[in-house]
Amino acid sequence: MTKLAESVRETADEYRQGANRPLGGYVVAMTAFAGLAGAAGAVAALRGTSGRRISPYDLILMTAGTHKLARLISKDAITSPLRMPFTRYRDSAGPAEVTEEVREDGELRHAIGELVSCPFCLAVWVATGFSIGFLFAPRFTRIAASALTAVAGADYLQLIYANLQQSAED
Template sequence: MSQPRTTPSGNDLADVTRDEADAYRHGEDRPLEGYVLVMAVFAAFVAGAAGLAAATGRRLPNGIGPWDLLLITAGTHKLSRTLSKDAVTSPLRVPFARYSSTGGPAEVMEDVRTASGVRHAIGELITCPFCLDMWIATGFAFGYVFAPRVTRLVAATFTALAGADFLQLLYAKGQQAAE
């Protein structure tokens, strides 16, 4: 005869959750609690912006045209690299990362600080251009709802910077080939 199934108590649930997290980590330093907080902040930002849009009667764009998609895409790429890799923006990352070495042109490589799970998770977010892309693209999307003209200008500026970066790299490659 099987035992009746019971709902775990708060302590049991915490123990099960901790055991599952430990099994997932497999001995590695994965700040899952910090990731949960970062995801909660992102969800709160999205919910707050959507609520504000609804409360103020803002409507979603009928669509995003190819030109706007190009601006958002290239602008997101450049802004995420600027925030996560540029040497000049490294003071913004100091509480969450430590300089490791130089990276690509005008970029640095950094190690994430692991003093706490939250600090570690934020460090991973702000030193990873791929991780920042979601936040920046979402910001641009809401920008199109609240201030499309300003958003286009900001996205176009970062798109121009991305294009200029590629031209600088192409120019350097041409110089190397000429030598």
């Protein structure tokens, strides 16, 4: 076992090339994700809900809802207390959004910081949550996804309005 551990450590060090890459934290995050998704899949199979399909309409809701919720969690100023243990504030980044740096201390803390501050990374988790929601609580999930989709649409309309207003003033 010691030889295997040493081999993994050497390979990880070679991979990192001196950079601070929290590979151990990534392993914990991937294990948690796989465990949650696997458990949900097993429960769905036992309950007979694993054959449910997501309609094209629900997929559109889930797509827009995933975009909005991932962005809300990872970039919104109001959700910064959720990210605070894993990130540090850097600057404002557009309407109601902030830019943050990932905390470097601790592999798990660093890995979670990268996850919760990246809307692209977080979208995988959010979409999986919506998928599980559609299996077990489709009505509630549809309502939540609809609300998030409406907010995403409103955001785009606000940005379009602001751009048109600025163009008219110039």
